[in-house]
Amino acid sequence: xxxxxxxxxxxxxxxxxxxxxxxxxxxxxxxxxxxxxxxxxxxxxxxxxxxxxxxxxxxxxxxxxxxxxxxxxxxxxxxxxxxxxxxxxxxxxxxxxxxxxxxxxxxxxxxxxxxxxxxxxxxxxxxxxxxxxxxxxxxxxxxxxxxxxxxxxxxxxxxxxxxxxxxxxxxxxxxxxxxxxxxxxxxxxxxxxxxxxxxxxxxxxxxxxxxxxxxxxxxxxxxxxxxxxxxxxxxxxxxxxxxx
Amino acid sequence: xxxxxxxxxxxxxxxxxxxxxxxxxxxxxxxxxxxxxxxxxxxxxxxxxxxxxxxxxxxxxxxxxxxxxxxxxxxxxxxxxxxxxxxxxxxxxxxxxxxxxxxxxxxxxxxxxxxxxxxxxxxxxxxxxxxxxxxxxxxxxxxxxxxxxxxxxxxxxxxxxxxxxxxxxxxxxxxxxxxxxxxxxxxxxxxxxxxxxxxxxxxxxxxxxxxxxxxxxxxxxxxxxxxxxxxxxxxxxxxxxxxxxxxxxxxxxxxxxxxxxxxxxxxxxxxxxxxxxxxxxxxxxxxxxxxxxxxxxxxxxxxxxxxxxxxxxxxxxxxxxxxxxxxxxxxxxxxxxxxxxxxxxxxxxxxxxxxxxxxxxxxxxxxxxxxxxxxxxxxxxxxxx
Numbered sequence: 247x248x249x250x251x252x253x254x255x256x257x258x259x260x261x262x263x264x265x266x267x268x269x270x271x272x273x274x275x276x277x278x279x280x281x282x283x284x285x286x287x288x289x290x291x292x293x294x295x296x297x298x299x300x301x302x303x304x305x306x307x308x309x310x311x312x313x314x315x316x317x318x319x320x321x322x323x324x325x326x327x328x329x330x331x332x333x334x335x336x337x338x339x340x341x342x343x344x345x346x347x348x349x350x351x352x353x354x355x356x357x358x359x360x361x362x363x364x365x366x367x368x369x370x371x372x373x374x375x376x377x378x379x380x381x382x383x384x385x386x387x388x389x390x391x392x393x394x395x396x397x398x399x400x401x402x403x404x405x406x407x408x409x410x411x412x413x414x415x416x417x418x419x420x421x422x423x424x425x426x427x428x429x430x431x432x433x434x435x436x437x438x439x440x441x442x443x444x445x446x447x448x449x450x451x452x453x454x455x456x457x458x459x460x461x462x463x464x465x466x467x468x469x470x471x472x473x474x475x476x477x478x479x480x481x482x483x484x485x486x487x488x489x490x
Numbered sequence: 491x492x493x494x495x496x497x498x499x500x501x502x503x504x505x506x507x508x509x510x511x512x513x514x515x516x517x518x519x520x521x522x523x524x525x526x527x528x529x530x531x532x533x534x535x536x537x538x539x540x541x542x543x544x545x546x547x548x549x550x551x552x553x554x555x556x557x558x559x560x561x562x563x564x565x566x567x568x569x570x571x572x573x574x575x576x577x578x579x580x581x582x583x584x585x586x587x588x589x590x591x592x593x594x595x596x597x598x599x600x601x602x603x604x605x606x607x608x609x610x611x612x613x614x615x616x617x618x619x620x621x622x623x624x625x626x627x628x629x630x631x632x633x634x635x636x637x638x639x640x641x642x643x644x645x646x647x648x649x650x651x652x653x654x655x656x657x658x659x660x661x662x663x664x665x666x667x668x669x670x671x672x673x674x675x676x677x678x679x680x681x682x683x684x685x686x687x688x689x690x691x692x693x694x695x696x697x698x699x700x701x702x703x704x705x706x707x708x709x710x711x712x713x714x715x716x717x718x719x720x721x722x723x724x725x726x727x728x729x730x731x732x733x734x735x736x737x738x739x740x741x742x743x744x745x746x747x748x749x750x751x752x753x754x755x756x757x758x759x760x761x762x763x764x765x766x767x768x769x770x771x772x773x774x775x776x777x778x779x780x781x782x783x784x785x786x787x788x789x790x791x792x793x794x795x796x797x798x799x800x801x802x803x804x805x806x807x808x809x810x811x812x813x814x815x816x817x818x819x820x821x822x823x824x825x826x827x828x829x830x831x832x833x834x835x836x837x838x839x840x841x842x843x844x845x846x847x848x849x850x851x852x853x854x855x856x857x858x859x860x861x862x863x864x865x866x867x868x869x870x871x872x873x874x875x
Contacts, residue, residue, distance in 0.1 A: 306727075312612040313634070318589070322596040325669040337674030338732065338863075341585065341636055346864030349727045355741075357725045358866065359642065362632040364614025370631050374646065381653060396611065403607045438627035477618070479629050 247376050247387075248427035248488060251419040253294035254457050255286070259395035260413055265289055272296065275351045279335045282413075283314035287344035287392045288351055290415025294388065295352065300419065305384035306358035308345045309371035309391045312405075313362070316394060344392065356384050365475035367391065368416075368456065369483065373434045379422060390417035416457060424488050429463050432484040439478040451482065463487045496651035496659075496720040498872070500570075500707030502563030503814040504556050505801045506533065506540040506700060514815065515822040518800055519846060526799070526829045530686060538685040540700030540802025541667060549590040550609065553666060554619070556703035561623055561660065564705035568713055570658075572625065578707075579656040580620045580630035581647045583640025583663050585806030587613035587632070590668040616664075624660060634806070636862035637766070638725070639663075641809025644706060645870055648720035651710050659708040663810025667701045671805070675699060678733070680770055687799040688830035689767035690774055690838045697768050700802020704814035718817055721755065721855065721871040724748030728865035734772040735861055739779025742867055746784050746859055749869035757788035760871070761854050762825055762847060764816060766861045767796030768803055777861065778837035785839065792857075793843040799829035809860050813872070816856065820874070823850035 265285040269277060272292045277285060287308060317339030324332050345358035357378070363370035368391040375387040396410040404410055420431070437443035444451050451472045459469040467487050474480040507514040521529055533540065546552035565575060591609035599607040617630025633639045633646075640663030647659035675681050675697065682696035712719070726748065728741035735742060750757060765777055785791045797812045804811045819826050828842035855873040862868075 310612075311614060315611060318592070321670050321674075322592055323600075325593055325673060326597040326600045330669055330673050332670065332673045332677050334674070334677045337670070337677060340589075340670070341674075341863055343636075343732050343864045345635075346727070346729075346732055346866070349865065350729045350732075353729065355727050355729060358635075358727050358864070360634040362612065362614050362617070362634065363629050364612075364618050366629055367614070370629060374631070377646075377650065377653075377655065381649070399611075400607070403611075405611055436629065475618075475629070477621075479621075479627075481629070 247379055247420050247431040248422065248424050249418050249420045249429045249431065250427055251294050251298055252428065252460065253290055253417045255290050255413065255415040257413045259397045259411055273351055277347065280347065281314050281317045281339040282394045283316070283392065284344045284347055286394060286413055286415040287390065288347050290390055290392060290417050291348040291388055292351060294417035294419050298419065301385035302354060303356040303384050304354045304386040304388055305356050305375060305378050306345050306348050306354060307371040307375045307387060307389045308360045309367035310360065310362060310393055311367050312393050312396065314339055315396060316398065366473050366481055369473050369481040372483065376431060376434050379420070386419065386421040388417060388419050390415065427488040429460055430486045430488045432486050435482045437480040437482065440474050440480045443480045443482050456483065459485055494652050494654055494710050496648035496708045496710065497712040497717045498706050498817060499709045499713040499717050500564035500568030501814045501817045502560040502567065503702060503704040503811060503818060504542065504560055505702035505811065506542060507801065508543065509559060511818045515819050518819055518826050519824060521800065521829055527686065534685050538682065538698055539667065539672065540698065542701055549594045553588055553591060556664065556666065557619065557662065558623065560703050560705040561620065561662065564660065564707040568707045568709065574658065575624045576627050577658045578624050578626045578660045579628040579647065579650065579658065580617060580624065580626055581633065581643035581659060581661045582616055582620065582630060583633045583643040583806050583809060584665055585636055585639060586665055586668050586671050588616060589670050590666055593669055620662065635866040636864050637805050637808055638860045638862040638866045638868040639806030641858065641860045641868045641870055642725060644809060644813065645723040645725065645868065647708050651708055652720065657710055661706045661708065661810055663807030664703040665701055665804040665807035672699060682769065686830055687769055689769045689796040689798060689828065690778055690834055690842055691831045692833050692835050694769045694774055694835065697770050697803050700804050702801055702804045702807060702811045704807065704810045706810055706814060716821060716874060718872040718874045721873050722749055722753030723868060723870035724752055725866065725868045728867050730865065733863055735776035737772065737775045737779065739776050739783055742777055742780030742861060743783040745867040746780065746857060746869045747787065749857060749871050753871045755855065755871065757784060757792065758790050759855050760792045760857050762856045763792055763794045764812060764856060764858045765794050765796050766859050767798055769798065773861065774835050775837050778835060782839040791840060793847060794840050795826060795843045796828045797826060800826060813858060820849055820854060823848060825849055
């Protein structure tokens with residue numbers, strides 16, 4: 247699986263209007279009523295594929311840990327009131343339509359999936375995309391990780407991790423064509439514990455950022471992206487510099 | 491083509507009809523055109539919703555009671571020992587996931603300003619719960635593709651077993667009552683006002699939601715000669731609209747046709763089509779048109795049935811739930827008929843099956859069709875020898 251394009255947005259909390267403006271500069275699709283999660287997702291995906299050719303049989307895999315939280319809180323507020331009336335766009339906003347908006351913006355009629363795996367959402371989505379690509383279910387894959395900042399939620403109600411106050415929309419585009427690729431994903435492996443992974447690799451493994459590992463291929467031939475959850479379940483993604 | 495097959499060796503369902511296979515299949519078999527309306531009137535005494543018959547102390551207890559029950563049942567039916575359970579790769583499909591827990595905690599917090607406003611942010615915890623429950627060495631993956639969530643989960647689990655990536659899988663579909671979904675569908679004006687579920691019927695006037703939870707256990711080898719196995723599937727994106735399918739039916743037709751191609755089958759090999767059949771105005775048109783295109787292409791016309799009149803529309807869990815319901819009935823020697831149909835819409839070129847299909851000890855091939863918000867459209871074919 248060869249990575250051809252990437253896009254990484256990692257910003258401290260920004261207003262929804264900023265992403266609306268950014269998106270308007272990229273495309274003309276109407277996302278006037280869209281929530282921040284959907285805007286971030288579409289903006290990131292389109293930025294990754296801007297002015298690039300891709301197959302109409304592209305698979306879109308959107309990973310998220312928390313989903314559209316702002317819409318969820320808004321809907322919870324509405325249902326907690328006596329009449330419980332929900333505004334249609336708020337309801338649609340919690341129903342995971344971000345990958346549809348991306349597909350619609352790209353006019354892509356292959357598959358689109360929205361996926362979560364506690365603390366390994368991006369890695370598991372990448373594994374699914376890898377599986378589809380290797381078995382020729384799709385011709386290209388667009389795999390992204392999107393989460394909006396949770397800074398609007400009182401600290402005591404937020405998950406306890408340091409990254410929750412960032413807006414994130416990070417994407418890769420890949421296929422089976424090695425020509426001009428940035429990197430090759432050689433293997434995606436899962437282990438029931440970090441110890442088992444270390445035994446397998448005969449090395450000490452430390453958790454990493456996928457994007458930093460991708461960058462590190464500028465200086466080395468191979469790099470390992472390691473992600474484990476709090477119970478130790480571990481995924482290791484082997485990235486190598488492509489040789490033509 | 492893979493030499494391995496993915497067999498469904500355990501299936502369980504907890505729905506409005508009960509939680510044991512005997513309760514569920516007996517009721518399905520007993521319902522007909524004469525008693526359907528009375529059944530619905532009695533069941534909908536509180537509200538037009540296919541609800542579980544049991545009551546629970548809290549939403550949290552309900553969620554975990556449902557998961558525990560269906561998972562244990564499926565594992566027990568397959569007869570998995572602890573070592574085999576550890577091999578289970580876990581796939582979950584749902585629309586609402588655990589939003590009912592957040593509704594409960596948020597309302598409590600709004601009133602008292604004490605405790606937690608949210609039970610959880612994000613739904614990964616459901617996967618972690620299942621990993622612990624089954625002692626699985628794998629990491630659970632949750633699918634959120636609206637009404638195709640659990641059928642997509644099943645398709646991936648099956649294909650990964652076929653390709654030897656995993657050896658066993660547990661697929662969970664769960665959709666429990668929550669005010670958000672109920673009120674949300676109401677505000678979209680998609681719910682039936684007549685309180686009669688009538689897919690493809692000219693008097694059909696919308697969706698009736700339901701709650702149910704099911705588990706399907708998949709393995710690379712069958713446990714009994716009656717075990718169904720995965721033949722093929724297709725998923726595509728209909729980019730026509732976020733909330734409606736292309737009324738021409740073309741994308742749904744392509745999906746069903748794609749599943750046939752993936753399974754290397756002609757439509758003549760299909761014994762039954764389980765339509766998505768939500769009863770919405772758009773689905774009554776788009777899916778009926780898609781079926782007509784399929785029948786014209788293959789010049790044949792297998793029976794069509796709809797299961798939502800029995801258990802309601804269980805959204806993201808409908809894939810797993812309706813497949814579990816079909817397999818439980820097949821084990822009892824019949825396939826369910828369609829309730830609530832009298833005269834078809836102008837697009838329906840077919841009459842859905844009016845009587846149960848007797849199928850004791852015969853090979854079967856069934857095409858299951860599902861259509862979701864966000865254009866996510868999936869068809870999946872299962873067979874037994």
